[in-house]
Amino acid sequence: MTAVDSYVDTVDNAVATPDQDQPYKALGLKDDEYARIKEILGRRPTDAELAMYSVMWSEHCSYKSSKVHLRYFGETTTDEMKSKMLAGIGENAGVVDIGDGWAVTFKVESHNHPSYVEPHQGAATGVGGIVRDIMAMGARPIAVGDPLRFGPADAEDTKRVLPGVVSGIGHYGNCLGLPNIGGEVVFDETYLGNPLVNALCVGAMRVEDLHLAHASGTGNKVILFGATTGLDGIGGVSVLASESFGDAESGGGRKKLPAVQVGDPFAEKVLIECCLDLFKADLVTGIQDLGGAGLSCATSELASAGDGGMRVWLEQVPLRAKNMTPAEILSSESQERMCAVVTPEKVDAFMAVCAKWDVTATVIGEVIDVTEEEAANGGRLWITWHGNTVVDVPPRTVAHEGPVYNRPIERPSTQDALVANVPDALKRPVSADELRATILQLLASPNLCSRAWVTDQYDRYVRGNTVSSQPNDSGTVRVDEETGRGVAISTDCNGRYVRLDPYNGAKLALAESYRNVSVGGAVPLAVTNCMNFGSPEDPGVMWQFSQAVRGLADGCAELGIPVTGGNVSFYNQTGDVAILPTPVVGVLGVIDDVARRIPTGFGAEAGETLILLGETREELGGSEWAHVVHGHLGGRPPAVDLQAERLLGEILVAGSRDGMVTAAHDLSEGGLAQAVVEAALIGQTGARIFLPEGTDPFVTLFSESTARALVAVPRSEEQRFTDMCTARGQAWTRIGVVDPELGAVEFQGITSIPLDELRTAWEGTLPALFD
Amino acid sequence: MARVIVDVMPKQEILDPQGQAVAKALPRLGFSGISDVRQGKHFELEVDDLVDDATLEKIASSLLSNPVIEDFVIRRVS
Amino acid sequence: MARVIVDVMPKQEILDPQGQAVAKALPRLGFSGISDVRQGKHFELEVDDLVDDATLEKIASSLLSNPVIEDFVIRRVS
Amino acid sequence: MTKVGVITFPGTLDDTDVVRAVSRAGAEPVNLWHGDHDLKGVDAVVVPGGFSYGDYLRCGAIARFAPVMTEVIEAAGKGMPVLGICNGFQILCESGLLPGALVRNAGLHYVCKDQWLKVENTSSAWSSRFEAGAEILVPVKHGEGNYTASQETLDQLEAEGRVLARYVSGNPNGAQRDIAGVVSENGRVVGLMPHPEHAIDALTGPSDDGLGMFLSLIDSVVKT
Numbered sequence A: 001m002t003a004v005d006s007y008v009d010t011v012d013n014a015v016a017t018p019d020q021d022q023p024y025k026a027l028g029l030k031d032d033e034y035a036r037i038k039e040i041l042g043r044r045p046t047d048a049e050l051a052m053y054s055v056m057w058s059e060h061c062s063y064k065s066s067k068v069h070l071r072y073f074g075e076t077t078t079d080e081m082k083s084k085m086l087a088g089i090g091e092n093a094g095v096v097d098i099g100d101g102w103a104v105t106f107k108v109e110s111h112n113h114p115s116y117v118e119p120h121q122g123a124a125t126g127v128g129g130i131v132r133d134i135m136a137m138g139a140r141p142i143a144v145g146d147p148l149r150f151g152p153a154d155a156e157d158t159k160r161v162l163p164g165v166v167s168g169i170g171h172y173g174n175c176l177g178l179p180n181i182g183g184e185v186v187f188d189e190t191y192l193g194n195p196l197v198n199a200l201c202v203g204a205m206r207v208e209d210l211h212l213a214h215a216s217g218t219g220n221k222v223i224l225f226g227a228t229t230g231l232d233g234i235g236g237v238s239v240l241a242s243e244s245f246g247d248a249e250s251g252g253g254r255k256k257l258p259a260v261q262v263g264d265p266f267a268e269k270v271l272i273e274c275c276l277d278l279f280k281a282d283l284v285t286g287i288q289d290l291g292g293a294g295l296s297c298a299t300s301e302l303a304s305a306g307d308g309g310m311r312v313w314l315e316q317v318p319l320r321a322k323n324m325t326p327a328e329i330l331s332s333e334s335q336e337r338m339c340a341v342v343t344p345e346k347v348d349a350f351m352a353v354c355a356k357w358d359v360t361a362t363v364i365g366e367v368i369d370v371t372e373e374e375a376a377n378g379g380r381l382w383i384t385w386h387g388n389t390v391v392d393v394p395p396r397t398v399a400h401e402g403p404v405y406n407r408p409i410e411r412p413s414t415q416d417a418l419v420a421n422v423p424d425a426l427k428r429p430v431s432a433d434e435l436r437a438t439i440l441q442l443l444a445s446p447n448l449c450s451r452a453w454v455t456d457q458y459d460r461y462v463r464g465n466t467v468s469s470q471p472n473d474s475g476t477v478r479v480d481e482e483t484g485r486g487v488a489i490s491t492d493c494n495g496r497y498v499r500l501d502p503y504n505g506a507k508l509a510l511a512e513s514y515r516n517v518s519v520g521g522a523v524p525l526a527v528t529n530c531m532n533f534g535s536p537e538d539p540g541v542m543w544q545f546s547q548a549v550r551g552l553a554d555g556c557a558e559l560g561i562p563v564t565g566g567n568v569s570f571y572n573q574t575g576d577v578a579i580l581p582t583p584v585v586g587v588l589g590v591i592d593d594v595a596r597r598i599p600t601g602f603g604a605e606a607g608e609t610l611i612l613l614g615e616t617r618e619e620l621g622g623s624e625w626a627h628v629v630h631g632h633l634g635g636r637p638p639a640v641d642l643q644a645e646r647l648l649g650e651i652l653v654a655g656s657r658d659g660m661v662t663a664a665h666d667l668s669e670g671g672l673a674q675a676v677v678e679a680a681l682i683g684q685t686g687a688r689i690f691l692p693e694g695t696d697p698f699v700t701l702f703s704e705s706t707a708r709a710l711v712a713v714p715r716s717e718e719q720r721f722t723d724m725c726t727a728r729g730q731a732w733t734r735i736g737v738v739d740p741e742l743g744a745v746e747f748q749g750i751t752s753i754p755l756d757e758l759r760t761a762w763e764g765t766l767p768a769l770f771d
Numbered sequence B, C: 001m002a003r004v005i006v007d008v009m010p011k012q013e014i015l016d017p018q019g020q021a022v023a024k025a026l027p028r029l030g031f032s033g034i035s036d037v038r039q040g041k042h043f044e045l046e047v048d049d050l051v052d053d054a055t056l057e058k059i060a061s062s063l064l065s066n067p068v069i070e071d072f073v074i075r076r077v078s
Numbered sequence D: 001m002t003k004v005g006v007i008t009f010p011g012t013l014d015d016t017d018v019v020r021a022v023s024r025a026g027a028e029p030v031n032l033w034h035g036d037h038d039l040k041g042v043d044a045v046v047v048p049g050g051f052s053y054g055d056y057l058r059c060g061a062i063a064r065f066a067p068v069m070t071e072v073i074e075a076a077g078k079g080m081p082v083l084g085i086c087n088g089f090q091i092l093c094e095s096g097l098l099p100g101a102l103v104r105n106a107g108l109h110y111v112c113k114d115q116w117l118k119v120e121n122t123s124s125a126w127s128s129r130f131e132a133g134a135e136i137l138v139p140v141k142h143g144e145g146n147y148t149a150s151q152e153t154l155d156q157l158e159a160e161g162r163v164l165a166r167y168v169s170g171n172p173n174g175a176q177r178d179i180a181g182v183v184s185e186n187g188r189v190v191g192l193m194p195h196p197e198h199a200i201d202a203l204t205g206p207s208d209d210g211l212g213m214f215l216s217l218i219d220s221v222v223k224t
Ligand SMILES: Nc1ncnc2c1ncn2[C@@H]1O[C@H](COP(=O)(O)OP(=O)(O)O)[C@@H](O)[C@H]1O
Pocket: A145, A146, A147, A148, A180, A181, A182, A183, A184, A185, A451, A454, A455, A469, A470, A471, A472, A473, A474, A475, A491, A492, A516, A668, A669
């Protein structure tokens, strides 16, 4: 043990040595932030306090660059939109009332940087973290999903990152027994070096079981339970969101530690069951997960959300590494831990439940009274280490009163040129052979090919409630086995659209996600998001960000569904080059009986009529065609029309309720050609498509106009369905028939491609790259 | 031809859930006196005599182990 | 206190897909001269001096390895 | 009513699905806990899938020593029907109730997919409802389902008609002789990698073909 290791900085010591140098810069704090901490405390912080503030005031935890923009979500959420919302932005995860006494909570979070450093563990612990967020709301996690983005599919580093990320997500989620019901796999040059690993979790609970993270009630005990605390990810959080990524040195002269955490999904599975038993027995007053920023975050947030006072005996924390300092214990990001506030008379029963599950649980503190003056200043969090005070701070200043930046915003000067560079002059396929080749080329391209290589590594069956998952447009799980009530979820974002027009691009992400949920027959209810962007210190990136937030919020207001939560990940960039702005949007819908969900594949009944809903315009800016065939990005993205999306959604839900629609697939990247082929391959049946007369086949097949879906309607229902569309002003076109005998997809007058050939093209790409 | 052994172990400061699971199971099975268990990987390579130590080092660090979370030891046994 | 090492390897006649995957990856990464790779497990136990060889043998055969598919070797290193 | 015990170890995942399948078949599910020292009077036991004890060390290696398994091994010796699914199959092999072992999938990846199986043994306690040679569609989902045994053991299993089912239209894990499940000598203990409990309803699974295993069990208990 070195002298440095054994030295513990106390408050007394801090008062006695006001001028001692502190490594605040290495911890990611700026001069003025450090000065502000001194001002709050009226002295220099102790090492432990400095660790707490630095980690909690990091971009990742404090949202210091995004806060001023995110407020716009609240400002645009009307009371009516809030009517189904039981908890919103600010809680661990948003909660919505889905009817029959059920509430559902869902959230997406990023684990981008750790997954680049160590793909398997980084992605695995991303799943672990989001699942604990959901548990902290009192819910049982019921499904996970994983929107992913990587560099070019054939890049060398993608061969390292993608298989690791997929195995990490699969391993952790599969071991937890949570079905993976959806996600995305997108490839783009800008994600090389900045992969995006976003993890989604959905949980369900009875409305009356909602638990919010509060530490109220003087004398209540603070119990840390789950895994022991080690040296994992010390300082990770501040490193995560800081530009000095990768060179954080923890205090105390310890050798450099890896900023990654290793997860133990088994411990988390046991923790889930243990938590649910605790909730069932009503043993918990407040609960908080330990994620980024570990105990620093859990204690300061619990305390400031309650009556403001908390006392912690830090030496009580069960450790798994030797000689850990108080600062290290407070910043450790060891996984699979939770913190609960429990009334004294329930402590024994709490401990008994933990013992049943063999979960370590320890009383580490209690809720204390605060004076009026303390309350006004942000409460009191008092932490001792073997009798010496190492932290004595107002917790609100740690958890909620971090710095707020109004960063410079500027529309990049290059934006005009980008928008002016329209795809009109690109060479288009004209002959039948060229069109055929283009269909196959797009089908096999990395962004459009089958995701089975990824999704076959995820358990989608466990819990026995999965009604739809890959390759359907949305994932659907049953929540109530008696009534059949369930929820559907989809996440989407086309970063190229957002790059061309951040405001409308975000709306387009919302529109696609909304559409994916409604084509399954569910009614969209609420929205979550994960904002992945470059450096907030770049005014151009901040412009993208602020535009995207506004677009998403305005879009939600137009659709009447609230944003219930989200996550921001900045600094996704290599040198000066930022990733495509990627506001991943997740829409959650409700379906009152999952038995009437609409599948994506054709062929439930032979001879179904295929109807194209919506209007096709020539819209190829940012399209998959321009990207795959010409490596082109420019022009404007497709126009977004949320009223049209809403109408389309209503038509689909009505079609599902009345049994008029047997399959539906939305049109998005790759346009009609891609949608037809996918629905045929998924349904394992042939189809014949007649392109409407007088239209340009290329535009009809590859344009990416929004608010469109392809539906299969039994012949007996055709009249009723089209009458309904006409009556409600929904544009529709009869575009083909399902033909099981054909064994091919025929685009009449152009080409007929056998299903086998289509399947080989669609399914071959990822195995060839990653096996 | 030589046989080379590479043992790869989780770094000391990194969680080793596998080792812990074994350590916890032992007393349940009636075995006492084992205070700690760590579990790693054991590779046996049949190696041409021309392959030098630097190459083995590279193989171990780039393919057989993940330096972010693991350490390794190389031994030539014959 | 003694450190005991137990190495557990797939039996020769049992297919070892993990070892094979490594063996196949080596030439792709530009390493030649490695003709065979087998992958097993490596355990490090901290053991009380009272624990005798027969007990270690039992731990290795009943818990650490599965005799249907694996062989093991025990070494005391200190 | 036939009582079927469903064991939960720490890390068991598919126990609720087995409970659902048992009820759907018309029997009464009884939850058994890994620490239990008796089988609560059940007529049969299912060891469900999952990652018991995290599947650390080897799949099923730690679970086999749980107190409840001592009871199961003893009851199986007296002829009680036992079904091990996936991790349950691994546990039964580790316990010595079934021959062979399950090792890492040949492709080294976890595989979740709908899998066609051909049922061969229709005389076990869990398969009498199937026609010999019937092809059924049931999900597989595992990382270590590659069935391995010595050539003599495999020959013996085949000679005695103790291959419960084989994979057809593709082998998902490299299992020797495409074996998906095996039967004990007395025909009472069955282990298989695919998940019949996830194929009891076309709404939530690829088919309802799996229900036949639970119905077979009820027949066999009524008979004895
Ligand atoms: N990383 C992933 N994890 C789980 N499911 C995924 C993943 N990527 C794609 N999927 C699933 O594959 C299907 C096709 O994905 P995608 O083409 O992105 O759908 P869409 O265009 O309808 O949004 C969907 O069911 C989607 O949820």
